[in-house]
Amino acid sequence: MSKKWKFSDIVKWGPGRHEPGATIPESGTAEQYETGGWRTERPIRDREKCNDCMICFFACPDSSIRVENGRLVDIDLKHCKGCGICAQVCPRDAIEMKNEIEARMEEGKKEEEKV
């Protein structure tokens, strides 16, 4: 029998209140968690090569390819886990998987340059 949890304060629980293993308080909560945190590689799309065929959209297991008005607009890095499937299925070689740490360092440099 499923039990409904109150978990609005889950970040304060600490080890004492978590059961061993994963805590999944109820179904359909994935959107509330930034599950991209354990990614080791991130997909980088080349806009010039991409023709919005949407193959990556249908293949992504985490619904992290964002589409608006029939065009691929973005990749949701808060939820993308870096599996690389999108890069594998892309027929135009428009997605490159990049080391996550290097990508973050480059982002940091760009932010510094703006200041």
Ligand code: SF4
């Ligand atoms: S790397 Fe995996 S999770 Fe991330 S956008 Fe591509 S297919 Fe989706």
Ligand code: SF4
């Ligand atoms: S599969 Fe490749 S070409 Fe097609 S929408 Fe995705 S990135 Fe663009």
